[in-house]
Amino acid sequence: MALNLLGCITLVVVIWGIFVLITPVFGRIGCGWFCFMGTVLDIASQHSIFRIKWNKPIIWIRLIIVLAFFTTAFIFLILRYQSGIITEIKIDLWLLKMDFSPHYKHVWLYDTMGAVCLGLLLERRWACRNLCFMGTLCSSGTAISRLIPVVDINKCDLCGKCESDCLVRIPITKYVKKNCGLITNSECILCGKCIDSCKRNALKIKLIWNRKKYIENNVQQDIPERVAGS
Secondary structure, eight states: HHHHHHEEEEEHHHHHHHHHHHHHHHHHHHIIIIIIHHHHHHHGGGGOOOOOOOOOHHHEEEEEEEEHHHHHHHHHHHHHHTTTOOOOEOOTTTOSSOOOOHHHHHHHHHHHHHHHHHHHOOTTHHHHHOOHHHHHHHHHTTTTOSSEEETTTTOOOOHHHHHHHOOOOOOHHHHHSSSSSBBBTTTTTOOOOHHHTTOOOEEEEOOSOOOHHHHHHHHOOOOOOOHHHH
């Protein structure tokens, strides 16, 4: 049977599919905890040339990347199916063998060098936020995720250190002032950078099953003057 990689659902596809599906509960843990490209970007971007000042991702770039990926994948699938290269679509989890063959060496080399170049050019995780189609898919579910960073407003002094260190430029102090400390930004990758940077231990990653109830309960508490008056 003439079947190649484009006709198979592999373990890699399944893993990232699971990461997308669980984002409404666990957020973007795939981006922040498991993606090797993101790790390479984090290292390389410490020496980036251009500093990015805006906080929000560029939506039109994200849409183009997502549409281009799925459109080209679909076109190649149809063309190969019509030419007889693919005769069926099946699940073959172990099709991609970790044998360090020339094919995989090239893939890892190109991916890694691409991440290094992007990191050296563009600050922090700019590429993840705007050029990664998986990041875009995951962010769509993270808007309602339950695993999120939470700021203890009684400890926070609004120094802004967590915000300046954030890999995806989330305006964290805004959520302290307006959202009782719940960082409900869909761009958060749960990397923990903000937690490490806080000298007052005011940040934690928590499971908040009912965001509305959490905010209602904390609004009733006394808000520190340094937060309320800012």
